[in-house]
Amino acid sequence: MDTINNSILRELQTNGRISNLELAEKVGLSPSACLRRVQELERTGVIQGYRAVVDRNAVGGGFLAYITVGLSQHTKAHQMAFEKAMQRAPEVRECHNVTGTIEYLLRVEVADLAAYKHFHTEVLGTVPQVSSITSYIVMGSPKDQRA
Numbered sequence: 090m091d092t093i094n095n096s097i098l099r100e101l102q103t104n105g106r107i108s109n110l111e112l113a114e115k116v117g118l119s120p121s122a123c124l125r126r127v128q129e130l131e132r133t134g135v136i137q138g139y140r141a142v143v144d145r146n147a148v149g150g151g152f153l154a155y156i157t158v159g160l161s162q163h164t165k166a167h168q169m170a171f172e173k174a175m176q177r178a179p180e181v182r183e184c185h186n187v188t189g190t191i192e193y194l195l196r197v198e199v200a201d202l203a204a205y206k207h208f209h210t211e212v213l214g215t216v217p218q219v220s221s222i223t224s225y226i227v228m229g230s231p232k233d234q235r236a
Contacts, residue, residue: 159221
């Protein structure tokens with residue numbers, strides 16, 4: 090990685106739909122050289138994809154919660170079973186295995202509090218490996234740079 094590739098990545102993270110011509114101008118390259126670099130970043134997996142940033146409220150997912158989850162046993166089998174259950178839950182937008190007093194951190198998006206209660210009780214609460222659940226309801230997001 091060099092400073093030009095870092096500049097390309099920074100610009101694409103700000104605007105993934107920027108034209109190659111505009112991107113080349115911003116990073117100081119010819120369009121053909123810029124395109125070659127972007128293609129190489131894609132080919133090597135540095136750029137893993139492009140996403141649309143969606144207004145959660147507009148698509149019925151305006152209720153956001155982060156949830157910490159503790160497992161009843163610290164075995165690979167319990168971890169794999171839990172992760173498989175989270176893969177099947179469309180409400181779970183992110184699932185991270187973390188260090189500390191709990192095993193997992195989830196980001197959950199649903200329509201409203203009633204939908205969250207259903208997820209908490211009928212989905213997460215029925216996973217046999219789960220021993221503790223702590224919810225953190227998001228009241229606002231003054232900075233969110235996820236794409």
